[in-house]
Amino acid sequence: MPTLAAFQSSAHMVREIVELAQPADEREWVPQGEQIWFRPLMLDRTTGTVANLLRVRRGGNLGRHIHNAPVFGYVIKGSWRYLEHDWVASQGSFVYEPPGEVHTLVVDAQGEHDEMITFFIVQGGLIKVDDDGKPVGYDNSLTKIALCERWYAQCGLGIDHVQRFVR
Numbered sequence: 001m002p003t004l005a006a007f008q009s010s011a012h013m014v015r016e017i018v019e020l021a022q023p024a025d026e027r028e029w030v031p032q033g034e035q036i037w038f039r040p041l042m043l044d045r046t047t048g049t050v051a052n053l054l055r056v057r058r059g060g061n062l063g064r065h066i067h068n069a070p071v072f073g074y075v076i077k078g079s080w081r082y083l084e085h086d087w088v089a090s091q092g093s094f095v096y097e098p099p100g101e102v103h104t105l106v107v108d109a110q111g112e113h114d115e116m117i118t119f120f121i122v123q124g125g126l127i128k129v130d131d132d133g134k135p136v137g138y139d140n141s142l143t144k145i146a147l148c149e150r151w152y153a154q155c156g157l158g159i160d161h162v163q164r165f166v167r
Helices: 141-155 159-165
Strands: 030-033 036-043 050-057 061-067 071-077 079-082 088-090 094-097 102-106 115-122 125-129 135-140
Touching (some): 030 141, 135 141
Antiparallel strands (some): 036 050, 061 125, 071 094, 071 115, 079 088, 079 102, 125 135
């Protein structure tokens, strides 16, 4: 059967990523705040999309923020919630976050689980806001790359270690 040119691979295609999502080496987890780490899986410079595992230990609080594009999550371990809602995302839960809503992700200090791990796909980025909803910072694929570079250089994996996740 002849191959159609439109379906042929190109040397210019973005290369795939195949990674063990939950690594054996603890240094792969990048500190993001008190009781908060992320494990990059894909950091896209062009679209701003971030695919990562987020790990928050008991008592951790991601802070108030708003997304400018959709976010998709799947809880692998533990549970978490938003201070602004009455639901809890527990192991096995899928979460869709529409853009434009301010929320604060927390893992309760007196919660049942020591930590949560959730796989997130964050499109675009997020804007950190204060209690009045005023912007006080932002996070996106480029800030994540910079954070990874600093951490991987500091922990001995090397500044270029993050490049395996960058597209």
